[in-house]
Amino acid sequence: MNTSTLLVTIIILIAVAYILGRGRSLVLADASKGGFRNLNSLPFYYGTLTALWCGIPSLILVGVWLIMDGSIIDQLLIKSFPAEVTTLPPSELGLILNTVKNIAAGNMVGSDTQPYMTQAAQSLKNINQTSQMAMTVLAISVGILLAAFSWWRIRPEQKARLQVEGAFKFFLLACSCLAILTTIGIVFSVIFESIKFFKTVPITDFLFGLQWSPQMAIRADQVGSSGAFGAIPLFVGTLLISFIALVLAVPVGLMSAIYLSEYASPRVRTYVKPLIEMLAGIPTVVYGFFAALTIAPLLRDGGAWTFEFLGLQMSISSESALAAGLVMGVMIIPFVSSLSDDVISAVPQSLRDGSLGLGATKSETIKQVVIPAALPGIVGGVLLAASRAIGETMIVVMAAGLAANLTANPLESVTTVTVQIVTLLVGDQEFDSPKTLSAFALGLMLFTVTLALNYFALHVVRKYREQYE
Amino acid sequence: MEAIVDQTAKVDPMNKVNTELSKENPEAHDLSGLETVGIPFTDTAKMSMRDVNVFYADKQAIFDVSLDIGQNEVLAMIGPSGCGKSTFLRCLNRMNDTIDICSVQGSLKLEGQDIYDPKLDVVPLRARVGMVFQKPNPFPKSIYDNVAYGPRIHGLVNRRTDLDEIVETSLQKAGLWKEVRDRLHSPGTGLSGGQQQRLCIARTIAVSPEVILMDEPCSALDPIATAKIEELIAELSENFTIAIVTHSMQQAARVSHRTAYFHLGKLVEVNETEKVFTNPDHKLTEAYITGRFG
Numbered sequence: 104m105n106t107s108t109l110l111v112t113i114i115i116l117i118a119v120a121y122i123l124g125r126g127r128s129l130v131l132a133d134a135s136k137g138g139f140r141n142l143n144s145l146p147f148y149y150g151t152l153t154a155l156w157c158g159i160p161s162l163i164l165v166g167v168w169l170i171m172d173g174s175i176i177d178q179l180l181i182k183s184f185p186a187e188v189t190t191l192p193p194s195e196l197g198l199i200l201n202t203v204k205n206i207a208a209g210n211m212v213g214s215d216t217q218p219y220m221t222q223a224a225q226s227l228k229n230i231n232q233t234s235q236m237a238m239t240v241l242a243i244s245v246g247i248l249l250a251a252f253s254w255w256r257i258r259p260e261q262k263a264r265l266q267v268e269g270a271f272k273f274f275l276l277a278c279s280c281l282a283i284l285t286t287i288g289i290v291f292s293v294i295f296e297s298i299k300f301f302k303t304v305p306i307t308d309f310l311f312g313l314q315w316s317p318q319m320a321i322r323a324d325q326v327g328s329s330g331a332f333g334a335i336p337l338f339v340g341t342l343l344i345s346f347i348a349l350v351l352a353v354p355v356g357l358m359s360a361i362y363l364s365e366y367a368s369p370r371v372r373t374y375v376k377p378l379i380e381m382l383a384g385i386p387t388v389v390y391g392f393f394a395a396l397t398i399a400p401l402l403r404d405g406g407a408w409t410f411e412f413l414g415l416q417m418s419i420s421s422e423s424a425l426a427a428g429l430v431m432g433v434m435i436i437p438f439v440s441s442l443s444d445d446v447i448s449a450v451p452q453s454l455r456d457g458s459l460g461l462g463a464t465k466s467e468t469i470k471q472v473v474i475p476a477a478l479p480g481i482v483g484g485v486l487l488a489a490s491r492a493i494g495e496t497m498i499v500v501m502a503a504g505l506a507a508n509l510t511a512n513p514l515e516s517v518t519t520v521t522v523q524i525v526t527l528l529v530g531d532q533e534f535d536s537p538k539t540l541s542a543f544a545l546g547l548m549l550f551t552v553t554l555a556l557n558y559f560a561l562h563v564v565r566k567y568r569e570q571y572e
Numbered sequence: 573m574e575a576i577v578d579q580t581a582k583v584d585p586m587n588k589v590n591t592e593l594s595k596e597n598p599e600a601h602d603l604s605g606l607e608t609v610g611i612p613f614t615d616t617a618k619m620s621m622r623d624v625n626v627f628y629a630d631k632q633a634i635f636d637v638s639l640d641i642g643q644n645e646v647l648a649m650i651g652p653s654g655c656g657k658s659t660f661l662r663c664l665n666r667m668n669d670t671i672d673i674c675s676v677q678g679s680l681k682l683e684g685q686d687i688y689d690p691k692l693d694v695v696p697l698r699a700r701v702g703m704v705f706q707k708p709n710p711f712p713k714s715i716y717d718n719v720a721y722g723p724r725i726h727g728l729v730n731r732r733t734d735l736d737e738i739v740e741t742s743l744q745k746a747g748l749w750k751e752v753r754d755r756l757h758s759p760g761t762g763l764s765g766g767q768q769q770r771l772c773i774a775r776t777i778a779v780s781p782e783v784i785l786m787d788e789p790c791s792a793l794d795p796i797a798t799a800k801i802e803e804l805i806a807e808l809s810e811n812f813t814i815a816i817v818t819h820s821m822q823q824a825a826r827v828s829h830r831t832a833y834f835h836l837g838k839l840v841e842v843n844e845t846e847k848v849f850t851n852p853d854h855k856l857t858e859a860y861i862t863g864r865f866g
């Protein structure tokens with residue numbers, strides 16, 4: 104039986120277990136004179152409990168088996184190889200194992216197949232079959248046995264509901280742990296790779312170096328590429344682009360939020376709000392080519408024309424920070440506007456009434472009472488938008504260019520941390536060269552910065568919420 | 573209060589309400605032809621309202637209310653919850669403008685000037701008719717800035733010392749000066765509920781309004797803070813005209829000169845406070861003040 108049939112079988116078993124468990128509880132309820140009320144829990148819970156006993160252990164068994172059997176079978180195969188093969192270095196051994204697996208699967212392989220390989224392939228087939236058989240038998244019998252056990256245990260006074268709810272609570276807990284564990288896993292893998300990187304390049308060079316050119320000599324006789332890993336230009340580029348984005352997004356987003364929450368009629372609001380939020384739904388890659396193919400050339404040509412008109416010796420690069428920043432700004436407008444809208448609407452009506460009741464006009468009320476009251480929340484929203492801008496990748500990959508210039512001039516081309524991470528990791532290179540590892544160090548920096556920003560922003564927003572609840 | 577002219581005292585209080593009041597269902601009475609009894613009008617009217625009808629969308633909340641508020645008078649408005657006291661009060665400085673679905677009909681005059689005149693600017697109107705709300709609502713600013721808010725937006729002063737003086741006198745009039753003298757620049761939201769409410773009163777006084785509207789100003793306060801505010805209202809009536817909505821009949825009895833009883837959007841009776849609470853003209857008023865419903 105293959106794995107998918109096995110899974111279907113287990114599901115059928117679960118359904119049967121449910122029906123039987125429920126049926127038994129009904130029978131018990133009727134037999135004793137209390138009837139239905141005699142049961143500690145509803146029949147549904149007895150059925151579910153039986154089903155859980157039937158399904159969970161056998162599914163876990165199948166899962167563990169599928170994860171483990173690959174490496175165990177590999178070990179078995181390696182033992183069956185001739186002695187001189189077994190002593191080969193792990194990477195070559197891996198190649199041979201792959202060949203064997205290919206032969207066993209009936210794929211085309213190169214001509215250099217040794218007789219021991221075909222032999223091993225044959226035994227691999229056998230082992231696989233046995234393993235599959237064993238798994239099927241074991242899983243089904245565990246399911247049936249435990250279901251029968253739990254069915255037999257059903258008593259009217261059994262606290263089935265508590266047990267089922269306990270099981271679901273545990274399941275929910277496991278799901279949330281999964282997310283946390285994944286995060287921790289990612290953080291640690293990034294940290295370990297970064298530590299490897301900092302063994303070759305000193306951390307101070309990385310943090311304070313003013314030059315970024317990650318091309319390193321791979322072979323000793325290569326010339327020209329010495330490698331420099333100073334991250335400052337990247338961070339300056341990132342900050343420049345994010346700054347431009349915020350300069351556009353904060354005023355526009357804030358003003359539109361003020362309009363929507365204070366002035367717009369409910370009708371306008373129902374149409375305009377989703378339209379603005381639609382901006383957030385546009386894939387960033389679309390923004391990216393919009394920036395690279397429409398805005399950047401427009402700026403370049405417009406700039407050339409203006410500078411010529413003014414008689415200035417200047418030009419806008421065709422991959423300018425300005426283009427990327429402006430488009431990124433458009434992208435985060437809905438962020439700023441919907442977060443500010445929320446906090447502005449959360450300002451109690453009584454404050455507005457108080458101000459209007461003193462004879463303030465609507466705009467005075469907004470400027471002097473509503474916005475100051477909402478300010479902490481708005482700042483929080485802006486910080487969240489900033490962290491979004493710093494981490495944004497696709498737009499800058501397409502529009503900002505690769506030249507790691509250390510400049511504050513928005514008309515020149517700059518590069519960002521995210522762009523460099525992408526370029527470092529695509530293409531062919533050794534996985535443990537400093538060049539590749541530097542991507543992890545950059546990632547770690549980026550992660551730290553955005554995490555700090557997010558934490559700070561959420562803290563501010565939450566504090567503000569408490570104030571009015 | 574000698575100037576009060578009795579115009580409707582001849583109306584027999586019983587003739588419009590034909591069934592005997594029952595505690596179970598006071599709303600079952602036919603109020604369709606009800607006319608206000610007592611003395612709704614005065615010679616020295618600061619504000620005079622005639623045939624006011626207020627609608628929330630299609631639903632009518634105030635029916636043909638006619639009433640004067642005399643110069644330097646304290647007028648209390650009482651009545652069961654939902655009878656339209658707040659609605660009527662909010663008409664008096666056009667705070668109802670902030671509610672889109674609310675529309676007001678009839679004539680409402682402040683010293684003879686129609687306050688619903690489309691050409692009239694509500695900003696100076698609200699400076700002349702100030703409002704204190706049910707829940708203290710100090711702005712999230714310092715105590716000083718709370719009080720200085722009104723004078724600043726109306727450009728009443730241009731020197732810092734003048735502003736300081738307004739703030740001080742307003743706080744003094746509101747009986748808060750001694751308590752906050754040393755902490756004028758700490759946030760107004762850090763005061764106790766009663767202090768906050770007095771701060772809101774000071775804030776209203778600071779723009780020197782002629783009329784102050786108060787909507788249940790003590791309902792969020794403890795008895796001691798309430799007593800302070802009641803004392804304050806008595807003092808304020810020397811300089812201001814005050815209309816106060818309250819659920820506490822003792823409070824109405826203590827602070828007001830005349831009392832208006834509202835019922836289901838209609839003005840049932842207006843009389844001198846003492847009369848309302850000892851010998852009301854209308855059965856409905858009597859039923860309310862004796863606690864038979866409300």
Ligand SMILES: Nc1ncnc2c1ncn2[C@@H]1O[C@H](COP(=O)(O)OP(=O)(O)OP(=O)(O)O)[C@@H](O)[C@H]1O
Binds near residue numbers: 655671
């Ligand atoms: N914003 C509004 N929209 C629609 N209807 C309203 C609104 N405000 C008040 N109403 C209605 O108008 C009527 C009078 O309400 P109002 O708030 O004036 O009563 P009230 O006498 O002040 O009651 P309370 O003593 O509980 O404060 C009620 O029936 C209420 O439902």
Ligand SMILES: [Mg+2]
Binds near residue numbers: 657658659787
């Ligand atoms: Mg009210």
